[in-house]
Amino acid sequence: MRKIHWLDWMILALLLLFAGYVWTRIEGTLNYKWRWEIIPQYLLHYDQDQGRWTAGILMEGLLNTIRISVLASILALVLGTILGLARCAQNLAVRMLARTYLELLRNIPSIVVIFIFYFFLSEQLIAAFNIDGWARDIARGENAWLWQVFFGDMRRFPSLVSGILVLALFESAFVGEIIRAGIQSIPRGQREAAQSLGLPWRDEMRFVVLPQAMHKIVPPLANQSITLVKNSAIVSLISVHDLTYRTLALVSSTRAIFEAWITTALIYGGLCFLLSLLFRRLEKGSDR
Amino acid sequence: MTDLTPIIQMTDVSRIFGDFRALDRVSLSVLPGERVVVCGPSGSGKSTLIRCLNRLESHDSGTIIVDGIELGEDTRDIRAVRQEVGMVFQQFNLFPHLTVLENLTLGPIRVRRMSRSAAEELARNYLDRVHIPEQADKFPAQLSGGQQQRVAIARSLCMEPRIMLFDEPTSALDPEMINEVLDVMVELAGTGMTMICVTHEMGFARKVAHKMVFMEAGRIAEIAPPEAFFSNPSSARARLFLDQILEH
Ligand SMILES: Nc1ncnc2c1ncn2[C@@H]1O[C@H](COP(=O)(O)OP(=O)(O)OP(=O)(O)O)[C@@H](O)[C@H]1O
Ligand SMILES: [Mg+2]
Numbered sequence: 026m027r028k029i030h031w032l033d034w035m036i037l038a039l040l041l042l043f044a045g046y047v048w049t050r051i052e053g054t055l056n057y058k059w060r061w062e063i064i065p066q067y068l069l070h071y072d073q074d075q076g077r078w079t080a081g082i083l084m085e086g087l088l089n090t091i092r093i094s095v096l097a098s099i100l101a102l103v104l105g106t107i108l109g110l111a112r113c114a115q116n117l118a119v120r121m122l123a124r125t126y127l128e129l130l131r132n133i134p135s136i137v138v139i140f141i142f143y144f145f146l147s148e149q150l151i152a153a154f155n156i157d158g159w160a161r162d163i164a165r166g167e168n169a170w171l172w173q174v175f176f177g178d179m180r181r182f183p184s185l186v187s188g189i190l191v192l193a194l195f196e197s198a199f200v201g202e203i204i205r206a207g208i209q210s211i212p213r214g215q216r217e218a219a220q221s222l223g224l225p226w227r228d229e230m231r232f233v234v235l236p237q238a239m240h241k242i243v244p245p246l247a248n249q250s251i252t253l254v255k256n257s258a259i260v261s262l263i264s265v266h267d268l269t270y271r272t273l274a275l276v277s278s279t280r281a282i283f284e285a286w287i288t289t290a291l292i293y294g295g296l297c298f299l300l301s302l303l304f305r306r307l308e309k310g311s312d313r
Numbered sequence: 314m315t316d317l318t319p320i321i322q323m324t325d326v327s328r329i330f331g332d333f334r335a336l337d338r339v340s341l342s343v344l345p346g347e348r349v350v351v352c353g354p355s356g357s358g359k360s361t362l363i364r365c366l367n368r369l370e371s372h373d374s375g376t377i378i379v380d381g382i383e384l385g386e387d388t389r390d391i392r393a394v395r396q397e398v399g400m401v402f403q404q405f406n407l408f409p410h411l412t413v414l415e416n417l418t419l420g421p422i423r424v425r426r427m428s429r430s431a432a433e434e435l436a437r438n439y440l441d442r443v444h445i446p447e448q449a450d451k452f453p454a455q456l457s458g459g460q461q462q463r464v465a466i467a468r469s470l471c472m473e474p475r476i477m478l479f480d481e482p483t484s485a486l487d488p489e490m491i492n493e494v495l496d497v498m499v500e501l502a503g504t505g506m507t508m509i510c511v512t513h514e515m516g517f518a519r520k521v522a523h524k525m526v527f528m529e530a531g532r533i534a535e536i537a538p539p540e541a542f543f544s545n546p547s548s549a550r551a552r553l554f555l556d557q558i559l560e561h
Contacts, residue, residue: 214406
């Protein structure tokens with residue numbers, strides 16, 4: 026399997042040829058001027074006024090993407106667990122409700138879902154709880170820096186929250202399916218044994234079903250969290266200042282289309298690759 | 314058997330799967346301390362019958378009263394009954410992620426609200442009773458089938474139930490392990506436990522049963538004391554059934 030076949034050479038040659046073609050199109054026909062040198066400052070630059078290194082807009086976008094991904098993952102896990110349990114509930118109404126939610130999310134394009142969640146849910150929630158005013162108070166308060174570590178610029182907190190909510194609601198359906206599959210992989214006899222001891226439903230889940238389902242749940246959940254990082258790009262549509270949004274802004278102000286998008290692609294790719302390496306290592310560790 | 318009010322009273326119980334009657338107007342009463350052995354051909358409804366007694370299976374009509382509680386939709390009633398009714402399964406159904414001791418203490422701690430130390434003492438006590446005190450800290454997969462089934466019996470006994478149900482407890486065992494499990498069950502019978510046991514171990518039935526129940530096609534075809542049942546079964550179907558299993 027390791028040996029390189031003549032077919033591999035051929036495929037490689039074709040790929041190079043194609044890359045070369047794209048390159049000449051960009052260079053020659055479009056008369057594109059590459060300006061890679063402008064990119065680094067948007068990642069990190071030295072601020073003369075403040076006398077320290079500060080994050081450029083791409084880096085800020087990346088930090089927001091990470092914040093959104095982490096917080097949305099946690100929320101999606103909570104919501105998804107509830108949803109997964111609801112899918113296995115005794116009560117028919119509960120089951121139907123969970124099923125409907127899942128089917129809606131499965132059969133509506135994610136972009137449409139995002140807008141619906143945004144306008145119908147998170148906007149209303151943010152207005153209802155006056156999150157706007159609350160965040161502005163914090164931005165002026167003393168501990169603003171601590172909040173910024175977790176939530177970035179507090180003046181944009183409501184937008185971040187809606188990004189997190191929307192993404193978490195969207196991903197919770199898939200997390201729910203993973204949890205359901207895990208629960209249903211446990212043989213019926215296990216649950217019957219728990220029930221015949223008189224264990225109430227939540228103890229049956231907590232002590233018998235979920236601990237055993239973990240082996241089946243954790244690996245796909247890790248995959249799903251990588252998918253979530255990639256899907257997080259979608260929140261740029263509702264003006265959350267994530268990496269994708271910032272790249273769009275950068276492109277429109279500098280016209281460095283190719284450089285900016287290649288950089289962003291590398292950042293997303295690197296982030297997800299690191300995550301998958303991490304999960305693989307953890308999985309190996311837990312096998313031992 | 315001094316108390317003559319039945320601890321289990323099934324009246325006209327039916328259970329229907331689709332258009333198939335797994336139980337067809339079954340009536341049975343069991344007195345405290347009574348030991349009932351249920352037998353009959355495969356698919357005749359034996360498992361369904363005893364699973365109805367702790368509501369692992371729901372019944373579609375008729376009434377089931379266990380220890381004074383009528384089984385219905387009410388989950389609190391169901392749990393109250395399950396605390397008084399232990400069940401031993403053909404496939405043991407031990408919790409593989411817990412040690413033997415944890416398998417035994419889970420019910421007492423979570424349901425009976427015992428302290429961990431009291432529950433462990435109780436568990437060791439019952440492990441002694443099933444003759445495997447030394448296996449407390451192993452996981453189920455490290456035990457033989459016969460040992461696993463004895464752990465399963467001990468797990469049920471730790472809830473100190475008033476009734477024990479057994480659904481073919483020895484059918485999944487290698488022949489050389491059947492006796493160690495039956496011995497434990499005979500000893501349990503000696504303590505005066507109310508037992509309902511689905512089994513084809515006729516030697517065991519002869520030894521402990523007060524009453525034989527023969528099922529066929531979802532009905533109880535015959536109820537008789539073991540002497541009468543084995544020497545002179547009244548139904549032709551029971552006679553044929555006995556001939557078949559006693560041949561082995
Ligand atoms: N959940 C179910 N859905 C549909 N049919 C069922 C279900 N459970 C049992 N049955 C049917 O009911 C009938 C009685 O089943 P039951 O398990 O009570 O028989 P049994 O006497 O215990 O047989 P065996 O000796 O094979 O264990 C069988 O024909 C079975 O196919
Ligand atoms: Mg059966």
